[in-house]
Amino acid sequence: MKPWREVAVPHQDVLEGTFQQSEFAADITAVNTGKASREYQDAGAFFDRTFITEGMALLLTQVAQRLAGKGGEPVVQLQTAFGGGKTHTMLAVYHLATRKCALSDLAGISALVDRAGMMDVPQARIAVLDGTAHAPGQPWKRGSQTIKTLWGEIAWQLGGAEAFALVAEADATGTSPGKDVLRDLLERHAPCVVLIDELVAYIRQFPESHAISGGSYDSNLSFVQALTEAVKLVPRAIVLASLPESDLEAGSQRGVAALRALEKTFGRVQALWKPVATEEAFEIVRRRLFEPVRDEKAREAVCRAFADAYIAEGVKLPADTQERHYYDRLLHAYPIHPEVFDRLYDDWTTIDGFQRTRGVLKLMAKVIFRLWKDDNKDLLIMPGSLPLHDGGSRNELTYYLPAGWDAVIERDIDGDRAETTALENKEPRFGQVGAARRIARTVFLGSAPSSVASKVAVRGLDRAHIILGCLQPGQAASVYADALGRLADRLHYLNASGDKAQDSTRFWFDTRANLRREMEDRKRRFDDRTEVRGKIAEVLKKTVGNAPSFDGVHVFIPHGDVPDDTALRLIVLPPETWYAREEHRLAFEAVLEIIGKNGAKPRYRSNRLIFLAPDHGAMSRLSDATRVALAWGSIVEDVKEGRLNIDLLQKNQAEKELKSAEDALPRVVRECYKWLLCPMQDAPTDPKPGIEAFALNTTGGSVGSEIERVCADNELIISIWSPIHLRAKLKEFYWKDGQNAANAAGFFEDTLRYLYMPRLKSRHVLAQAIRAGAASKDFFGTAYGETDGKFEGLAFGGGDVVFDDTLLLIEPQAAQAYENASRAAPASIASTVTISPSRVAEGPSVYAAASGNPSPTSPPPSSISAKPKTFYGSVEVPPATAKMRLVQIAEEIVSVLTSDPNATVRLVVEISAEFPDGVGDGVRRAVSENARSLGLKSADWE
Structure with missing residues (x-):
């Protein structure tokens, strides 16, 4: 097919650019006095270039x-x-x-x-x-x-x-x-x-x-x-x-x-x-600007190719292009595309001052002159063909528009420094057909009048008309659709109504930078360590904070602020400590630091912590999504406070974009925070802890339920424990080397501390296992401590079990032997039971009992009829472990005492400190001020 320049040649004055703008303005007085140009003065020449409508x-x-x-x-x-x-x-x-x-x-x-x-x-x-x-x-x-x-x-x-x-x-x-x-x-x-x-x-x-x-x-x-x-x-x-x-x-x-x-x-x-009707304007302009068509067959071939291409694209183009009459429109308008006339006569003539025929002639004369000079090879002169980089063509259009459009064209639409040119240079598939510039020119031609004309009901062009203004036979509409999507995210002054992916979305240029570009500019203002990190933490607290398996969820807090207590806690690592299968150093180092330290002191209960880490591959997307939400939030806030002046459409757009960004952020957070890190140790003799990573499913139910599933499936947290597993752990670490009794409370404490011990969800899980195991003789016997070498309240194979600090779990054979000895021994012979605490090397606290002759004079606690009414207890607490020991005493003694609603519990804390060389002024002042603020009854220095 031949390009338009080989089929329809412009008149000589158009080709040479010698026409005067005033010549397009017919002056009847000049004709009457014989002073007009030949095109108007000579009747024959006048009718040669006049289409009789x-x-x-x-x-x-x-x-x-x-x-x-x-x-x-x-x-x-x-x-x-x-x-x-x-x-x-x-x-x-x-x-x-x-x-x-x-x-x-x-x-x-x-x-x-x-x-x-x-x-x-x-x-x-x-x-x-x-x-x-x-x-x-x-x-x-x-x-x-x-x-x-x-x-x-x-x-x-x-x-x-x-x-x-x-x-x-x-x-x-x-x-x-x-x-x-x-x-x-x-x-x-x-x-x-x-x-x-x-x-x-x-x-x-x-x-x-x-x-x-x-x-x-x-x-x-x-x-x-x-x-x-x-x-x-x-x-x-x-x-x-x-x-x-x-x-x-x-x-x-x-x-x-x-x-x-x-x-x-x-x-x-x-x-x-x-x-003049709009359709008749086609012929008026053609006759005034072009010589008669030289090759009718070439014209028909081009128009037929366009019509066939439009039918092949179907719904991607406006509905009227699928009708037979559109081929006739192409023929009548040739070599100018009908869409050019539609935009000029439907949109530009709504601008007061734009002359319906004269204005179109003046514009198209300059456009044709520039295209001819640039050796344009398009099949038709289309909206996407307009040489807006040319000062003459651009000025003819911007003359009717408010100030500011020159900057829009130079930056976003056409020219060596325009964003469209940069995109085409970067993307060869766009550059081959000039897709970005053609899209931008088409949108400009169809939307610029709406910035000044009051008669335009709907602003901008829809996707179908934009592609119509660019697409030529042999080209794919998808290339222009992709270019439009890229431009919508990249250009400063291109606006879109609603979702850019929808066919009904309309696009338009404006002299005010679009809100998306404003958002893109604001995205770069936020600091990663403060605003971005804070927003991610806020979303994580909402999405992960309801994890049912944990007593506490800590998001981005220092290890010194994570309590070292019996509670089961989920630690959410900050973005900079990301995890990847091939590179896990940052995340593992962060986990090891937290399980080893509690501020400046060592951490004792390391087996109560599980960690949630971000995926390295999703970090950039999370950062970008967070910045988008922050940017839209700042725009909406500035609009409310009057710091940003935008129209109602843009205000609604900003609020809609903010909602979309806020809705998307939890999904992106979940896709990023997908690694559950669990510190582990196979045996007490291992030199240092290991860390195992488990991937979370990022789709489906809530994050909390997914974490609970992974913890349950991999036995990271044990919610229900069988007494057979309890017996196995007792045999492995406690009932050996001559020791055959273990303190239950000590066993639970060891599960809190040592990574090779099972991680029980709570003390109640151990209590349930003990209660189930005590009902038979297969697992262990129970007693409530040792007095003068005797087990007190020995039970083996039945009876109620109270899990308190005195409860002992006795190896089954030793319990059976002690029970047999207790029944067979004469009343005059006393049983002797010696219980001595022992420590497995680098392992749990073990309380072992040596079997002896049981004493019949020491009945079990259950046989004593008189109940004690008063408890007195005192303990000397080492200063180095005071915080942990006092918390332990409060949880395991005071809380048990206060569980009886009739009990009256009174606590008195006595502190005595001696300074051989005298106390320093700083210490004395700090202790005195803290004592007053804490309300100590006495705080005296001697």
Whole structure:
């Protein structure tokens, strides 16, 4: 297929860039005085470049019929938008009526006259009234005759001095001639045409309630009324007048008043005519800018290829491209794509001041000149083809827009330093077809008018129309769709409504940076160690804080702030201590430090901690998602506080984006924090602890339930324990080397401390295992301590068990032997039981008992009838372990005592400290102040 430049060649003035902008503005006075350019002055050249629209054809037919006395409307008002072809239509009537050449030399006129059933069009006299040619208060000369008014000008142009004599008195006094005088004037010089252009511009200049040489405001309105009434009575006379469509074109308040008055006056007898339809504009522009198409087959081949490509893409393009008539639109608009005309006529003409036909011609002339010079090889001139990098083309568009668009184009749309150019240089698949720049140009053409035009109902272009403005046969729509998505995330001034992935999303450029770019700029402001880390911690507390297996969840806190107690705790490691299968040093070092230290002191209960670590591969995504949420949050906050001024649409967008970011963050956190790290030790003799990693499932239920599942499946935390496992641990570490009894409380304490011991969920789990095991003789016997070498309250194979600090778990054979000895021994022989605590090397606390002859004089506690009523206890606590020991005493003694609601418990703490060399001032001052703040009854120094 041939590119447009090989099929449709522009006119020479367009090719050379020698055209003048003023040449696009038809001036009927210049034509009437013989001073216009050839394109307008010569009737043949004018009709060669003029496409006779349906409206113009009807008008010219009526003019021909009227001049021939065969009917037709006497008065026609041409009222269209600015640049809608009013003056151009008057020129067509002018050339038809003056008949300075044969009808056969006027392209399209002969066929028009034939359809009207006429043989010829009589040559007529022409009077042209141009409201911008003369000033109402300044008389002008026609030869030796001074003329002051419009009616004097009409008379002179129709019949010279003889005709002027009919209205000379009215001209001198500035009063309107009557209908009869004007009728006489028209009849004498019929067939005749009166063309009135820019009449509002003339009448609005009259001062209110004041007459000048050109008459008065009222006398001129009276003249217009008399003229329209008179022309109805003359069969071969016709009046054409152009009036602006909008109040803005009328000018001042005075001009608007004149427009309203003239509309009422012409409204009595006029025939309204709307000249140019949008589809007809295709041919108007093509004829004015291009030579006739040289190769019709090439044009048809290109248009057919476009139509077929659109059908192949289907729903990715607008619905009207799937219809047969779109091929016809392509043919009529060739070599310009219909989408260019649609955007210019539907969108740009809503801007006050953009001329409907003239503005399009001026723009496209500059565009075509630049494309021709740049050797553009596109098949059609499309929205994506517009050379916005060219100053002339860009200025023609930005002239009608508010200030600030030049910066938008240079940065985001087109040019060597634009983001689109950078993206194409980075991505070859975009650069091959210029996808990024084409997308940006298309969006600009379709959305820039909405920044100033009030008539645009919906802002921006949808995805289908954007792709339509770029896609050529042989290209894939997916490339442009991908480029659009990349630009939506990258460009500063490109806005989108809603989800960018939806087909219904609309895109537009604005001179204000879009909120997404504002968000991207703000993302970089947040500090990783404070704001980002704090936001992640906040989300983690909500998502992980409800883990049911743990008594406490600690997020990003120093090891000194993690209590060293019996509670089972989940420690969430900070982002910088990430884990990866191939690199786990940072996470493992952090775990070992926490299980080894409690601030400046060593940690004793290391087996109560499990760790949650972030995945290294997901850290960057988590950081980015967190920054996005923080950025949108700051934007919404600034809007509420009035620090950021945005419109309602952007405000709603910011709130929606914030919600989306906040909703997405917990998912990203969960995907990142997916590693459960558990410190372990296979045997007491291992030189140092090991760490095992378990992956969490990042989908499905809650994080807490997933952690609980992994802990249960891998026996990281034991919620239900069988007495057989308890017996096995007792045999492994406690019932050996002559020791056959172990303190149950000591065993539980060892499970808190040593990593090779089972990690029980709570003391209750051990109590349940002891209770289940004590019911039979298969596992262990129980007793409540030793007094004078005797087991107290020995039970083996039954009985209730109270798990307290005195409870002993006795090896089954030793328990059986002691029980047998207790029954067989005579009453006079006492049993001797010796219990001595012993420590397994580097292992748990072990309380062992040596079997002897049981004493029958020492009945078990259960046989004592009298219950003790008072408990006194005292202990000397080493200062080095005071914190741990006091907590232990509170948990394991005081809490048990207070469990009886009838008990009255009183605690007295005595502190005695001696300083051989005397106490220092700093220590004395600190102790005294702390004693007062803590409310000590006595705090004396001696």
